[in-house]
Amino acid sequence: MTAAPACVDNLVETIRAALEPHGLFLRGSVNFTPGETAPLLDGGEPAASVVLIGNIGGSIWRSFSRWRAVEPDCGGADPLDEWSKQVILPVAEAAGATAYFPSDPPWQPFQQWAMRAEGLKASPLGILIHPRYGLWHGYRGALGFDRALPQTSSVTADHPCGDCIGKPCISACPVDALGTGLFDVGRCRTHLKAEAGAAGCLLDGCLSRDACPIGRDFRYPREQLRFHMVALGL
Ligand code: B12
Numbered sequence: 001m002t003a004a005p006a007c008v009d010n011l012v013e014t015i016r017a018a019l020e021p022h023g024l025f026l027r028g029s030v031n032f033t034p035g036e037t038a039p040l041l042d043g044g045e046p047a048a049s050v051v052l053i054g055n056i057g058g059s060i061w062r063s064f065s066r067w068r069a070v071e072p073d074c075g076g077a078d079p080l081d082e083w084s085k086q087v088i089l090p091v092a093e094a095a096g097a098t099a100y101f102p103s104d105p106p107w108q109p110f111q112q113w114a115m116r117a118e119g120l121k122a123s124p125l126g127i128l129i130h131p132r133y134g135l136w137h138g139y140r141g142a143l144g145f146d147r148a149l150p151q152t153s154s155v156t157a158d159h160p161c162g163d164c165i166g167k168p169c170i171s172a173c174p175v176d177a178l179g180t181g182l183f184d185v186g187r188c189r190t191h192l193k194a195e196a197g198a199a200g201c202l203l204d205g206c207l208s209r210d211a212c213p214i215g216r217d218f219r220y221p222r223e224q225l226r227f228h229m230v231a232l233g234l
């Protein structure tokens with residue numbers, strides 16, 4: 001890996017400090033090798049690195065809820081995406097970086113980046129599982145740079161799903177949406193629209209996600225669970 005100069009370390013610390021008041025954390029970085037597929041910077045050239053930005057448990061919910069209370073008409077179809085942009089874009093500009101967002105087309109390979117940045121692997125739900133935070137984390141954006149970055153993550157633990165006896169996430173789904181080894185989104189959405197799903201998963205969150213024993217302390221608050229489930233059920 002290319003060594004990063006001290007000024008780059010300062011840059012990373014400045015970005016970290018700007019994001020933390022919003023409950024956003026640096027979730028590791030990826031340095032691309034020459035010739036490897038990399039996202040394009042605003043100037044059109046391929047990025048040399050990206051640093052991932054995300055939530056850990058319900059870390060963003062307080063800041064997002066405050067913003068929403070002040071800006072109730074802001075955000076359109078996806079207010080969390082809009083909030084993420086309002087927080088991350090000024091940080092990107094100050095750092096001379098290009099910002100990428102997970103829901104913006106063309107979809108950038110956020111999960112592939114996260115697997116490299118933090119050594120995470122996929123759970124049966126399709127979500128990456130973290131050895132400490134379990135399934136209770138996500139990505140709100142990434143910053144692309146024209147130079148290499150120091151590694152900002154230190155996850156080294158084994159993949160929790162490998163040793164998981166009985167894999168309760170799979171059996172917890174009332175409509176067996178994980179039974180084939182691939183998440184059956186049609187089956188899940190049909191359930192969310194039915195009476196049983198509207199009174200269950202839609203209100204209190206995905207039962208499969210909830211059945212996982214890893215990272216229970218980081219479970220999202222009820223309002224956040226509902227927010228994500230309503231978005232998934234649309
Ligand atoms: C499209 C999409 C979906 C589709 C899945 C379609 C599909 N089969 O891929 C649907 C709508 C079903 C979905 C659902 C959810 N998603 Co989603 N989704 C995405 C999105 C926007 C694009 C995925 C993609 O194609 N990327 C492009 C390719 C090139 O990137 P990639 O890294 O190589 O993609 C990987 C994924 O496609 C993954 N994959 C393949 N099949 C599935 C199926 C599911 C359900 C998931 C989550 C991933 C997944 O495998 C690829 C290999 O690495 C990503 C954001 C992003 N930009 O990646 C979020 C993302 C993957 N989703 C995420 C989440 C959290 C969810 C939900 C939990 C949200 C919710 N409302 O509860 C649910 C999961 C349902 C469950 N069982 O709990 C997170 C995952 C975070 C993590 N910890 O890993 C992401 C990264 C968004 C974010 N902001 O963090 N999602």
Ligand code: SF4
Pocket residue numbers: 123124125129160161162164165167168169170211212213214
């Ligand atoms: S219940 Fe077990 S298999 Fe399922 S996500 Fe959690 S650790 Fe992985």
Ligand code: SF4
Pocket residue numbers: 172173174175176177178187188189191192201205206207208209
């Ligand atoms: S939200 Fe409910 S129906 Fe959908 S995968 Fe989770 S447990 Fe199954």
